[in-house]
Amino acid sequence: MAKWTAFPYDNTAYQYDVAALKKHWARLHAGDAEPWPKEAAVVQAWIHFHAGEFHKAYEAGLAAGAAGTTVANKAQAIYANYLEKKEQTKLEMFLEVAGRAETQQADDPKNPNAWYWQAYALGRYGQGISVTKALAQGLGGKIKGALETTIKLAPKHADAHIALGAFHAEVIDKVGKLLGKTQGADLATGLAMFAQAVKLNPTSAIAMIERANGLVMLEGDKRMKEAETLYADAAACEPLDAMECLDVELAREELDE
Template sequence: MARWASFPHAGEFDLDTDEVQRRWTRLHAGDAEPLPQSAAVLEAWRLFHRGEFQQAAEAGARAGGPGELAAIKATCIHASYLENKEKARLELFLDASHRAEAYARREPSCANAWALHGYALGRYSQGISVAKALAQGLGGKVKESLERAIQLQPRHADAHIALATFHAEVIDKVGSLIGGMTYGAKKDTGLKLFEEGLRLNPNSIIGLVEYANGLVMLEGASRMADATALYERATSIAPMDAAERLNVTLAQAELAD
């Protein structure tokens, strides 16, 4: 495995195992992942929350089982925020989507496997262009996996946000008529999913950012003031781990634009 870029705020989240366990409910308010019973799996998540994403991916793969979920999520976060080469980023998302799908097929009742498949494939689709992804039939797979995750775990806030983003992206690219008839994307559904995701996890920094982006995609420039308020709210939340710290940086960049 090539050396991944380092988390740019090393040492900011110097979490030990006890601290991760104490913070677990807040750290996983978005994905409702159960507290691991395995020390090896917990260690993979500890590395993830510290921002040691490559080490987390390697530790999760070694641990196997639920540890693979930590490995997949670490891969997705690294690809989203720290990988500068577009080809490598797309390869990471595609690999993560394949691994998550394989896990979901082995463990069909695992909500997070379906959610990570939808998330990784959705990010890959954004990278190759939403229009191209829809033409390849990827949109239906993204939607199906995220809907499955929500059916299995109705409190999965991240899956609500990711599915809302799907609706917004599709409508933004192909319009409401084709989006609804061909891909099942609906404006009202997207807005409700954003709202439910944030009801479930009000401190979701990435949820606030995605909702802001989605408002503009779904309702146009008339909602820019509301979007700006959401970005500002996102930047005001104190991040609890490295992934949230990267989300704050994203929100700050959106505000600057």
């Protein structure tokens, strides 16, 4: 595999030891509802992840076997989304995550993040090749189904609510409300998903960013003011780890443009 780009910001504040990670775990994982790991090797992989050492987290996760699949998938997916420069490599990484998550579903069907990371990876892949193309390939139903399964298994999974809101918004934005219905996309459901995500994880910069984008996609310019406020709130968030730092920096870049 190609060399991974290093996390580009100071990560001093995100280097947790086991005790500190355990203390902050609930807040750090309010988005993905991931339980505290039973295996020391998996804890170590998460320590790498939160510090922005995504390649180390990916390798340590894979080395830890089935219990490390989720951290490996999250590390690779977040890295690909934010830091991978080559478009082709990024798309390949997303497909790899989706494939691993599908295998994980077969082995551990009640694991919410086995479904979530498949949906996330396919969703980002779809954005990369174009949403219209992804829908034509039948990815829409797969993404929607995996996210609904995630929420059924973990009703407090804020990130799945965000992603499902984004699914409804992207589809309606690209093909319109009428054609969107054939893909199972619905304006009211999209808005409700975004609202629930922010309720479940009120300090999440990415929830604010995706909700801002979704409001404009679903309801146009009349929601622009609200979207701008959400971006400003996201930019003012205090990140607790490397992933949150990347979310906050994304909001700041958008505001500067």
